[in-house]
Amino acid sequence: MTLSASTFPAKTNPLPSWSESPTREAILDFIRAVTDEGGEDFVPPSERIATFDNDGTLWVEYPIYTQFLFTIERLKALAPQHPEWQIMQPFKAVLEDDREKVGASGVKGLMDLTAVASAGMTADKFAREVRSWLTTTRHPRFDRVYARCIYLPQLELLDTLRAHAFKTFIVSGGDQAFMCPVTAEIYGIPPEQVIGSTVVSELKLKDGQADLVRKPGINSIVDRETKPVSILQHIGQRPILAFGNSDADREMIEYTMAGKGRRLGLFLHHTDAVREYAYDREGQVGVLARVLDDAAANDWVIVDMKNDWSQVFPDT
């Protein structure tokens, strides 16, 4: 591989919060290779597509998805109007704060509850409420709002990729409408580059107004084998780099790696109980098991949070 001196100017450090390690080198080597115009691995800018999972890859997901916390709060506020929820699952578990039971319902359960919790709201109002909640509700442990429970090394990676003409996308099981209101500000990813699960929406025309109203049903779930399908339907081409953190991202990485030419597939391994959390094979959130078993045979890069990241969160 040709090392292009100009790709990373000597004076700058493109990934300052990534420790010097083979992981960091693998990332920088990949970027050098696909952007080296004379090299055999060169990829034209229009095909430099990078996709990132969100929960557990760009922001904290453990021990329960942030979207669940928002949704639980809304459902509790709505509960007085729904006495039946006192005896009806999964609402009963929500009202009893049984987070283990709520969390166990996974992406589908999350989307079901969020759809019910926001039914009847216009898309614009939902976006305002999400934005307000994410930027004012503080994480009990990290002393920062949820919109800042994001990983500094990933922000640096996103910036470095974009500086090399990559287009960066989110591909997440979370509600697209729960991410879009903040992704441009917190990640530099505009709303049209955010792919997530969606609820049913309906156009309501009245008195010169035209609003999209959220309905209590799911339109699409973006998870496991539907991540590649959603990438096709939204991006229309195969990524050359994909980054996930759980077995549910495996198909996205397989789809990415199976394309022709040089590719990079990465998984974040949460190994840092001191600065964030340590979890992998057990539990209900972000299970990383089959991927760990098969990573070496597939040339997937496992990013070890504890050893590969010198800093986890932005300073503020």
Next chain:
Amino acid sequence: MTLSASTFPAKTNPLPSWSESPTREAILDFIRAVTDEGGEDFVPPSERIATFDNDGTLWVEYPIYTQFLFTIERLKALAPQHPEWQIMQPFKAVLEDDREKVGASGVKGLMDLTAVASAGMTADKFAREVRSWLTTTRHPRFDRVYARCIYLPQLELLDTLRAHAFKTFIVSGGDQAFMCPVTAEIYGIPPEQVIGSTVVSELKLKDGQADLVRKPGINSIVDRETKPVSILQHIGQRPILAFGNSDADREMIEYTMAGKGRRLGLFLHHTDAVREYAYDREGQVGVLARVLDDAAANDWVIVDMKNDWSQVFPDT
């Protein structure tokens, strides 16, 4: 409104194939207003979203959608393996070249037939076949391939919008996969900015390969009231400019115009039987009737092909 001298440098003519007319002025006024940093109508670049219908707005749709022609050709090639099609509608009409009956089935019928005609193909192979067909099959009347049966004034408008930091999107009832393989080249619109109807696709993993395979079913139809819904699900924000050509684009324009601040909604009226076609209230393709009745009351701009465009197609 402040006329910013620098917006359109005196030496350049941003829309050379648009005749001097109130229509052209309305477009240029709008662009000036939303890009004038000191002005009251200023819109920041991140919100400069423009959506265009495709069939009949960017490329020729009359007397039958281009995608129907491609699909009919494929179905005829497959017919020997499907003797039942000889007696089964809508296949019988296809094989008998009854284009009026085929065309009458609309966007839903079009997608049904295309899904059947391409079932079992990988997304990559379908993209190659579409690209090859569009760039080699000649239109019988216009002496050019279908990929060049596109409107020069619209190419100029797309370029001008992008030069003013707009992001340009296609929002079409046609199969997204029938447009994506050529839109970057012919319109300067990358595949991730193309929203269209989609067939069901399935991930097939085998021997280190990972392909998306088209199935004989419809995943989504983008038409009428689902155009705004698809815009929300794909772009995540409301356009400030939308351009269509039929009653099926009405909801997209209403959704666009109902946003806060300055907006522009346009419909192309096919009035030019000599250089292209003249059609509006009658027929099965591109019906423009209710929109013509209501345009004035809603401040929609009707673009008159015959009078507003000095040239219709690019020279080659």
